[in-house]
Amino acid sequence: MKKSREDHAARFDDKAGEYDESQSDEYRACANAVVEYAAPEADDVVLDLGTGTGAIALGVAPDAARVVGRDISEGMLEEAARKANKRGLENLTFGSGTFREPNYDGPVDTVTSNFALHHLSDAEKREAIAVIAGFEPRKFILGDVMFFGEPNPDVPFYSPDVDDPATVGLLADAFTDAGFSLTAVERVHDQVGVLVAERSHTAAQRGAE
Ligand SMILES: C[S@@+](CC[C@H](N)C(=O)[O-])C[C@H]1O[C@@H](n2cnc3c(N)ncnc32)[C@H](O)[C@@H]1O
Numbered sequence: 001m002k003k004s005r006e007d008h009a010a011r012f013d014d015k016a017g018e019y020d021e022s023q024s025d026e027y028r029a030c031a032n033a034v035v036e037y038a039a040p041e042a043d044d045v046v047l048d049l050g051t052g053t054g055a056i057a058l059g060v061a062p063d064a065a066r067v068v069g070r071d072i073s074e075g076m077l078e079e080a081a082r083k084a085n086k087r088g089l090e091n092l093t094f095g096s097g098t099f100r101e102p103n104y105d106g107p108v109d110t111v112t113s114n115f116a117l118h119h120l121s122d123a124e125k126r127e128a129i130a131v132i133a134g135f136e137p138r139k140f141i142l143g144d145v146m147f148f149g150e151p152n153p154d155v156p157f158y159s160p161d162v163d164d165p166a167t168v169g170l171l172a173d174a175f176t177d178a179g180f181s182l183t184a185v186e187r188v189h190d191q192v193g194v195l196v197a198e199r200s201h202t203a204a205q206r207g208a209e
Pocket of ligand 1: 054076
């Protein structure tokens with residue numbers, strides 16, 4: 001992690017009001033893909049980590065039984081709750097929690113995360129993916145800044161001073177080590193992608209059907 005958790009939280013507290021309006025086409029394409037891949041069933045619980053202003057949480061809520069959003073920035077969480085309220089969505093709960101300590105111990109069918117895991121170091125990403133596997137979700141949909149080729153700090157999507165994106169290879173290894181199988185890899189941009197990871201037993205069961 002190139003900045004402390006407190007630094008990231010303060011940075012996003014400051015941005016919360018204008019966050020939604022300041023996003024790129026690639027961010028929007030990535031967020032849309034995460035929502036599409038998540039495709040919750042009507043009785044599913046979705047845990048959205050690094051939920052921010054709720055782009056993914058609000059996107060999946062109409063189809064899910066319940067959505068739990070976790071973040072470290074109170075400002076972003078307040079914005080997410082305000083939007084849910086405005087849309088009349090009552091099946092979302094937002095609260096403080098991190099990737100490695102989500103502050104939630106209920107059942108989880110699907111974990112989602114968009115444009116947030118890259119704030120962690122590679123070792124911390126591995127720990128986070130192991131914690132997520134511990135919830136035994138059917139699948140984990142990760143949209144994020146990630147390197148499909150050589151990192152290029154001169155193009156958008158990451159700032160080397162605050163962001164620490166991983167290669168797709170490292171993420172694939174971390175998922176596999178935690179008992180997931182990658183069932184889809186979508187490249188949105190050379191430095192933005194969506195990975196769909198399913199619990200190995202789930203993927204195996206599906207293959208046997
Ligand atoms: C770029 S925003 C993305 C928000 C949202 N997922 C979206 O798609 O718009 C990144 C979010 O990750 C949160 N974040 C950063 N580090 C985190 C951590 N260790 N645990 C949980 N959330 C974190 C930030 O507070 C911020 O709200």
